[in-house]
Amino acid sequence: MDEVFKALSDPSRRSLLDRLHLRGGQTLNELCEGLAMTRQAVTKHLAILEDANLVSTIRHGREKLHYLNPVPIHQIGERWIKKFERAKLVALGELKRRLEQEES
């Protein structure tokens, strides 16, 4: 679990996860597009995310595709969120989303 928190502590790595959350199955080239990071830096961050099991990769033909793997984050949730709290948290999250949408 230390690895997961360490991997998540960096804003560049979180932005890579955001990009994979928006669209799974991207290649390294696709992930580098429009980013202010060097290809080398992206490769390094992806390796840290993969070691923490936050990114899964597969070979698809000649390409290596990257996917967000939310399983460790789910396990963190299971550790600290009690069963009966889940519905309330979903409702609160939904309320926040709606109120913030109305404002913007």
Add this chain to the structure above:
Amino acid sequence: MDISKFKPAIVYTIYIASTPEKVWQALTSAEFSRQYFSGFAIEADLRVGGAFIARAPDGSVHIDGKVIECDPPKRLTVTWNVNWPELVEKLGPTLVTYEIEPAGETVKLTMLQSHDRTISDDILSGGRQGWPAILSSLKSLLETGSALTIPMKPPERMLAALKAMGIKTPM
């Protein structure tokens, strides 16, 4: 079926302190699946072309599929078709692949959900919500002997998107 046309939409990985044989058994037998998969019984005829079914606790067939690839205890691919009227006609078949690899003293289990066309995020939300819970519960069962009780129901946005496509959902 030409599985080279399918591209994974969801790829999840989990490490389990167990053996490949036990993980394989847990993925393919009703005795285990009832514990980690909300009471659903996996009934698998483990040969290419054999039936692969997930039976709901009320006895109805929820997943109606076939075995596509079978290499115990390393790789299993099945058609994972939810048995709702019009669903396969409208979405095409869904493939689920399990890859099991030894990783030191643990096992790396990778689950891939693949489609032969682009599936909307609303519809994929079902798998994105369900699989992490199923895999975490499976891990817990194999490591501690007891599964997690995680309440699961299909996300509203998925049901709404399926209904909008003319698929009859039971909820």
